[in-house]
Amino acid sequence: xxxxxxxxxxxxxxxxxxxxxxxxxxxxxxxxxxxxxxxxxxxxxxxxxxxxxxxxxxxxxxxxxxxxxxxxxxxxxxxxxxxxxxxxxxxxxxxxxxxxxxxxxxxxxxxxxxxxxxxxxxxxxxxxxxxxxxxxxxxxxxxxxxxxxxxxxxxxxxxxxxxxxxxxxxxxxxxxxxxxxxxxxxx
Amino acid sequence: xxxxxxxxxxxxxxxxxxxxxxxxxxxxxxxxxxxxxxxxxxxxxxxxxxxxxxxxxxxxxxxxxxxxxxxxxxxxxxxxxxxxxxxxxxxxxxxxxxxxxxxxxxxxxxxxxxxxxxxxxxxxxxxxxxxxxxxxxxxxxxxxxxx
Numbered sequence: 300x301x302x303x304x305x306x307x308x309x310x311x312x313x314x315x316x317x318x319x320x321x322x323x324x325x326x327x328x329x330x331x332x333x334x335x336x337x338x339x340x341x342x343x344x345x346x347x348x349x350x351x352x353x354x355x356x357x358x359x360x361x362x363x364x365x366x367x368x369x370x371x372x373x374x375x376x377x378x379x380x381x382x383x384x385x386x387x388x389x390x391x392x393x394x395x396x397x398x399x400x401x402x403x404x405x406x407x408x409x410x411x412x413x414x415x416x417x418x419x420x421x422x423x424x425x426x427x428x429x430x431x432x433x434x435x436x437x438x439x440x441x442x443x444x445x446x447x448x449x450x451x452x453x454x455x456x457x458x459x460x461x462x463x464x465x466x467x468x469x470x471x472x473x474x475x476x477x478x479x480x481x482x483x484x485x486x
Numbered sequence: 487x488x489x490x491x492x493x494x495x496x497x498x499x500x501x502x503x504x505x506x507x508x509x510x511x512x513x514x515x516x517x518x519x520x521x522x523x524x525x526x527x528x529x530x531x532x533x534x535x536x537x538x539x540x541x542x543x544x545x546x547x548x549x550x551x552x553x554x555x556x557x558x559x560x561x562x563x564x565x566x567x568x569x570x571x572x573x574x575x576x577x578x579x580x581x582x583x584x585x586x587x588x589x590x591x592x593x594x595x596x597x598x599x600x601x602x603x604x605x606x607x608x609x610x611x612x613x614x615x616x617x618x619x620x621x622x623x624x625x626x627x628x629x630x631x632x633x
């Protein structure tokens with residue numbers, strides 16, 4: 300044979316190398332997909348000012364609240380709708396957190412019916428300091444909202460510091476939200 | 487995966503009220519002033535991704551948020567914004583993810599050029615195998631075998 304032994308041995312290992320490369324690729328895919336939350340989009344708004352909005356209040360039709368009015372103290376903005384089962388699921392967690400009164404908890408009633416929203420709060424309890432209504436979903440686009448529930452933490456300067464997509468669980472509360480709140484409370 | 491399943495379940499459970507809410511919330515179907523506007527709108531929403539159902543474009547998706555975003559895109563067009571400005575508007579709110587054609591940058595180099603690199607590597611391997619074979623003399627035909 301005219302091929303040198305080294306060339307031969309290179310050729311012998313090639314299939315194994317290709318196999319190994321594919322195995323590494325697939326393993327990386329499995330590794331990356333282990334996060335059950337991988338569908339959640341990272342928000343480009345974190346670290347940016349909360350968008351300007353002017354929205355009516357659920358319990359006082361006619362009263363409008365703007366982003367500027369909420370500035371000064373941090374608040375937690377919880378996006379919900381009576382049509383959203385995930386919101387029902389996280390309701391107890393939000394209520395528990397609201398009881399601590401560490402930050403104002405503001406409801407963002409998204410694409411709901413007025414009467415449905417009121418009934419939902421009557422039935423399950425109203426943990427919110429204030430409920431804003433976005434029936435059209437127009438202001439929601441400025442917040443980058445694409446589903447409910449979603450939760451934002453905004454600091455006293457009106458900067459979005461944290462966002463969570465999906466129903467909050469006691470674990471998310473403990474491991475993610477509370478450390479953020481503590482940071483805001485630190486002098 | 488679990489989230490997707492939950493979402494599907496949620497949609498099934500919530501369908502009747504959600505459908506009602508949707509019927510009430512949705513404005514009349516979008517109307518266009520002229521064919522040019524419609525053509526521009528259609529090509530724009532084809533390359534924007536629905537943020538909720540992440541495998542569909544804004545044009546294909548029937549999700550509530552896709553309705554809202556289509557309306558937003560048309561409104562921005564009518565405000566005289568260019569295609570690039572509209573894309574930028576959505577990227578500022580939802581991130582690079584909304585673009586079906588991500589921009590070329592350090593974060594997307596692998597995405598853009600990875601396939602080319604793999605193709606090139608495959609080409610080199612095949613070329614080397616062919617070249618090696620060409621140098622080998624053909625094996626003598628073995629006539630000794632009996633059927």
